[in-house]
Amino acid sequence: MRAPLLALLALLIPPTAHAGGPGTEVYVVERANEALAIYDFADRKLLPQRIEGLGNMRHATMTFSQDLRYGYVATRNGLLSRVDLHKKVVDAEVQTSQNSIDIAISQDSRWIAVAEYLPGGLTILDAQTLKVAHRFEADPLDPDYKEQGALAGTAVGRSRVTGVVDAPGGRFVCVQMEAAEVWIVDTRGGKFVIEHKIPTPQDMPYDAMITPDGRYYLIGHLGSDIVSVVDLTKPEAGASTISLIDPKETFERKTPVKLPHMASWAVAGDSVFVPLVGEKRLVVLDRHTWAFKRSVAVRGHPVYAVRSPTEREIWVSFSGEEDDMFIDVIDTETQQVTRSIEVGRRIYHMDFTPRGAYVLVSANADDMLALVDASTYEVVDRQTVASPSGVFGIWRAFRIGL
Numbered sequence: 001m002r003a004p005l006l007a008l009l010a011l012l013i014p015p016t017a018h019a020g021g022p023g024t025e026v027y028v029v030e031r032a033n034e035a036l037a038i039y040d041f042a043d044r045k046l047l048p049q050r051i052e053g054l055g056n057m058r059h060a061t062m063t064f065s066q067d068l069r070y071g072y073v074a075t076r077n078g079l080l081s082r083v084d085l086h087k088k089v090v091d092a093e094v095q096t097s098q099n100s101i102d103i104a105i106s107q108d109s110r111w112i113a114v115a116e117y118l119p120g121g122l123t124i125l126d127a128q129t130l131k132v133a134h135r136f137e138a139d140p141l142d143p144d145y146k147e148q149g150a151l152a153g154t155a156v157g158r159s160r161v162t163g164v165v166d167a168p169g170g171r172f173v174c175v176q177m178e179a180a181e182v183w184i185v186d187t188r189g190g191k192f193v194i195e196h197k198i199p200t201p202q203d204m205p206y207d208a209m210i211t212p213d214g215r216y217y218l219i220g221h222l223g224s225d226i227v228s229v230v231d232l233t234k235p236e237a238g239a240s241t242i243s244l245i246d247p248k249e250t251f252e253r254k255t256p257v258k259l260p261h262m263a264s265w266a267v268a269g270d271s272v273f274v275p276l277v278g279e280k281r282l283v284v285l286d287r288h289t290w291a292f293k294r295s296v297a298v299r300g301h302p303v304y305a306v307r308s309p310t311e312r313e314i315w316v317s318f319s320g321e322e323d324d325m326f327i328d329v330i331d332t333e334t335q336q337v338t339r340s341i342e343v344g345r346r347i348y349h350m351d352f353t354p355r356g357a358y359v360l361v362s363a364n365a366d367d368m369l370a371l372v373d374a375s376t377y378e379v380v381d382r383q384t385v386a387s388p389s390g391v392f393g394i395w396r397a398f399r400i401g402l
Contacts, residue, residue, distance in 0.1 A: 020045075022068060022085065023393060024353075024373070026360055029187040031057045032387035036073070038088065041094075041358060041371055044381040049088035060390055061102060065109040066396035071394070074103035080342040082130060085394070088360075094130045096123045102164045104401075106326055111187050111274055112163050112173040120158030122174055122185065124192060134192035139179040163208025163219065163262070165401040167232055173217050174288050175205045180229055182208075182217065182239065196235045200228045209262035210401035211272075211287075220262050229290060244274060244283045257374050266305040266314045270331045273314050275302035282316065284335060298328045298336050304349070304352060305330075308374065309356035313338075317347040317361075326362070329377070344368045348389040362388035 020043035028037045036051040037293050054060070055075035062073045064085070071083040078097035081090045099118035102178050105111070111123045111133065120138035121251070125131065138159040159179040167173050170188040175181065180203045184196040204222040210232075219228040225244040231237060266273040271293065272285040282302055284293040298316055300323025306315045314330040327341045327350070344363025352374065359372040362385070371381040395402040 025085075025111065027051070027062055027083075027394075028362060028385050028388050029057050029060050029062075029390040029391045029392075030386045031060075031364070033057075034075075034220060035386075036062075036083070037369075037385045037388070039360075039369055039383060041353060041360065041381075045089070046383050046385070047228060048178075051081075051083055051088065053090070054081050059101065062392040062396075063105045063112075063402060064101055064392075064394050064398050066104065068394055068397060069107065070127070071392075072103060072105065072112055074100050076100065078116070078118075080112065080114060080125065082127075084098075085145070092130045092287070094132075094202070095127065096125070096132070097121075097250070101160075101162050102174075104164045104166045105397075106166055106172070106187055107168065107170055109397075111172075113166075113174070113185070115161045115164040115174050116388065117160045117162070120160055120176075122161050122173075122183065124172070124185075124187065132175060133190065135308065136185070136192075136194065138176050139181070139194070141178055146211065148368065165208070165210040165217070167210060167217070168214040168400070170234075173208075173232065174220055175208050177205055180205055182219065182228075182233070184235055192219065193379045196240050198230055198235060200239050201241045202226045202228055207262045209265060211267055212400060214376050214400040218262060219264070239259065240290075241286065242280065243292065244285075246292040246295075256327065264302075264304040266307040268307045268311040268314060269334070271332065273305045273307075273330070275305050275316065277301065282314075282330070294335065296330060296337070298330075298337060299323055299340055301368060302328075306350045306352065306359075307332075308352055309354065313374075315350055315352075317350060321345075324365075325363070327359075327372075339377060341372065341379075343370050343372065343379060344382075349391045351393060354395045360391045362391050364388055 003114040018080045020040035026039045026041035032317040056077040058076050064071045073081045073299040078100045081093040096114045097116040099275045102115040104113045114123045123138040126133045141157045162178040172185040180200045182198040186193045186195045205219045206222045208219045217230040228239045230239045274283040281295045300318035315329040327347045328337045345365035348360040350366045362369040368382045369385045373380050
């Protein structure tokens, strides 16, 4: 009698409402606290665990192993921490340098690559042991080089390295800033060889990205509206350049001090949407030819352009106190703004959930993480998170370049 009775009760009593789990957990940088908060967007709640003691989280980056066992966090003070995603604790850490800027994980999740500002170079570590497998030193700088800043590695006189991404074929790609050179690093077989060194046509490359298909490596340059492009299927062809200015446009335009970080570019369909510093517009480039297509006017000075997984919309955030609480939504077919959404002050980061149902938004000045319904454009949840910036979902484990 007991088993049938329990079965009957199970039918009569509704199940506990719980939809979340490891696949819906998001790690949110608490910049001022040197910590990560953890948010479950399915259950719409912050988890009680927090990851603390991570170091300088300014521009901190997090990536994940494909088995979703570990997350890796690189900080500006050169500390690499490995987070056990099951236990929600740091289980290992290593000081890779005095100042690091970017991190990438290899296709097979075996190697971690960290781009170093100081002393300058690329450090590759074993993802399981966190032992250094290889260090590539950056090129020495000319003693007469006068344009290097406080972070340029003056103590050791080497170029900064930035823009590290994983690429198909077990490779990492990065760029030397002062030395103006792209490195394509082969990790297959644990040999760690720079198989191509490609000079950039423009000097001072400061950041880079890889297109979602893993084919093109794009490099931005300080004080320039020229972008360098390397076709990773034809690296022997070197780097070409594209301009973000259409000579036919007649309005007056200022040369940017620098473009937004290259990760702020959005690739959708046959177009690439590029935010421009100091202008209230995005440039649209042809994804295949890299030719200028048109400009899209937006409400303010754009910072991030984020593509929906449906590729039907681009969501754009802004700098400036008048506009930094808004997000413009651009229709990728008409390439026009269809609506503006007010979310919170000083939006630092946005990311769509994997199937595009929601957008996670960090509003730094309001100490808020917001969950926006991508169909209704309504904020459906708000959580208090101290000084939030980067938002990292574990789905990054399955994207090229992240």
